[in-house]
Structure formats: C-alpha cells, structure tokens
Amino acid sequence: MDSRSFLGLNRIGETTTFEMPVDIRISTGGSFLFGGAGLGACISALETVSQRNLVWATAQYLSFARTNELVTIDVTLVVNGPQITQGRAVARVGDREILTVNAALGDRNFEAAGQFAKMPQAPSPEQTPARQHI
Secondary structure, three states: OOHHHHHOOEEOOOOOEEEEEOOHHHEOOOOEEOHHHHHHHHHHHHHHHHOOOEEEEEEEEOOOOEOOOEEEEEEEEEEEOOOEEEEEEEEEEOOEEEEEEEEEEEOOOOOOOOOOOOOOOOOOHHHOOOOOOO
C-alpha cells in the first residue's frame, strides 16, 4: 500500500489539488488529524505533482482538522531546476489554513555516499576545479 492509499489522499483530476477525508485511522484520541499524517499527505501530494522524490521538508502547523472533516491540499511548484524542485503545499479545511509545507524534491547522480562521523579531508574551494552546470 502506498502513502496516498493509506492516507486516503485523492488527486482531483490532473490538477495540483488533492482531498483527504480525516477518518479515525489518521486521527488522535482527541478527534483531530495526526500532525504526521498531515505532513505525510502534503509530501505525497508534492511528490505526485513534481514527479520527484522528497529531499527535505518542513511544516508550519497553524490549526487542526477534526475527524470527519475534509482536508484540501493545494500544491505550488515554485522553482523547477534541472535536479531539484522547490515546492509548497497548503492544507485547508474550508477557508481555514491548517498546515503549510515547504519542500525540496529531486535526485541526482553523485559518486559519494554515506554518513560521516567526522569531516573527511578535502581540498579547499580554491584548490578544486569550477563546477559545470548541467
């Protein structure tokens, strides 16, 4: 099961708008949407519209959605670069904005991989060749 199916997130045609009913599965005991479910829905919408994988996202929680309310998510792709897309998803219940997510999405081939506990030895910027933009 993918994230859109799990969350009940539905795209409206081929637009950049999505809807998600807040059902009991994604609600807290206090009868409102789990914050992580809202963030996940916005990320899924951004990935769907951009056709790119998430690199980074942050959320600003402004209000809440109660169980049985309908959340509408509008996606705006602000910048489409050759490798990274910057986007925003705004979640609302009616006219009330409840959540805004800003994100970077994309992939690129890069020879190095891994996590480094300490910074590896590397030449200074002045000692390296200029990077060519693709």
